Amino acid sequence: MKESLRKPVLAVGPFHPLQEEMEFYQLTLDGEIVTDIDVRISYNHRGIEKISETLQFDQVPFLVSRICGICSASHPLAYVQAVEEIAGVTPPERALYVRTIINELERVHSHMLWVGLAGHFIGYDTVFMWAWKYREPVLDLLEEITGNRNNYGNVKIGGCREDIPDELVPQLLKELDEIEKKTEMLTKAVLDDPIIHARLKGVGILTNDAAIEYAVTGPTARGSGVAIDVRRDDPYAAYGQLDWNVITEPKGDVFAKAVVRLLETLESIKMTKEALRKLPKGPVTVEVKQIPPGEGCGHAEAPRGETFHYVRSDGGNRPIRHKARAPSYVNVPSFRASCIGQHIADVTITLAAVDPCYSCTERLAVVDSHGSVTHDYDALLKLSREKTERIKKEVL
């Protein structure tokens, strides 16, 4: 028998009780200490890449914005940048600013969501309620700009689908001032709180070397002192024209990641305001007639890290291959470096510290043990309709 099998294994999942997504951690324990971790994902894989190959180039942004409800601006942006690279298209200046504004607001609401959840995970629900209360106006702003709180559907090949009306800008700036004040207050309150210091400092350390070895991205990397940020390294949209800083923290613990996210939130609000003030005049889209044969790589800094899309075209109206990589795909395996050696009580927040997002590129197919597919799309649709009818009868 393998040594690891003789030790107790704590199973967390397949439905995580706290993160409320489909993921399965098996923690091997020696007393209170975690000695090994195995992560199993893909309980809800949706086959986005395969579906994408059946859609036309201009339909794909709507599909990839549904990879993740939170990163619904950065996925389509990375895809669109890859296609624009193939077609050699440069969007108008104003479109680049509109893209920046939407992507930064997305980062603000995503980081606030994480701060709230992190508070909730350590049993500090005041932080949860405050952060989510202050996140709400950010979603309202996104609704004012794009018409949707999530899944904005605003980016398209060659620019943006909708413009930000000039008359809306003063109102948006006023609302952003309010959000900035509240976020500053929340940041100060969280970072000054002795309980949060005591709970998060020195917990779940991902060293600088481990961060490089596991090729992590986003706040997970920057919290371990790896100063990478696609917005600065390979400037896209209007990031090269704005004045902002890459936030890094050297220590690599959960507290460092919290500091990076909170300070980044403030930085993002400042960037959004600057972009709104500098918003150039002109159209937001150029016409793109055809995507020539070729291949392109697009990447964007999503709230959780680098979102990477690779697209290949054969000159037809559909991508012949589309690869999407969400940041959690490289951040989650780093748990092996950050959780082993930790107390079991610290693992919950360590697992949440990379802000994992499991909805990436998932597909659903139920297979029986005899090897044939038992539930295809039509069968699932039928089952779901039957269930709705059943519930209707019970409720109405």
Added chain:
Amino acid sequence: MNREELIKKLEEVKDKVTAVEQTTDLRIYLSCEAQNAPGICRFLYQDCGCRFVICSCIDADDWFEVLYHFSYDQLGFIITVKAFIRDRQNPAIDSITPSVPGAEWIEREMHDVMGIEFRNHPDMRRLILADDWPQGVYPERKEAKK
């Protein structure tokens, strides 16, 4: 390294590369045969200090392509190594996970969905497909029903 130094450094592996294509200022594609890919990836990761981003696997009609995307973040460069696997019946390539640990999951995924064997991979369990998914059915291949 600046841009010129990086491009000069890449010449160290030119005997392993069959074609070099630069599509934009910041994108380079290096084509090679399957047996040379792990060496080039190790060179990019260990000698050039590139960050491993991800792999894409492509089912072309007569061969498979495994694309290893690396990023040189100081310059925002994306270097893609295109490895051609000519044997469609038993597609196999050496794993890069022993030298590039970040590739562990994506090689398991490509093994699941494309049916490519990664030799010397430390942990070739299924990642994406369910345990009771039938053997020999690869959902990302072209013959799979869309």
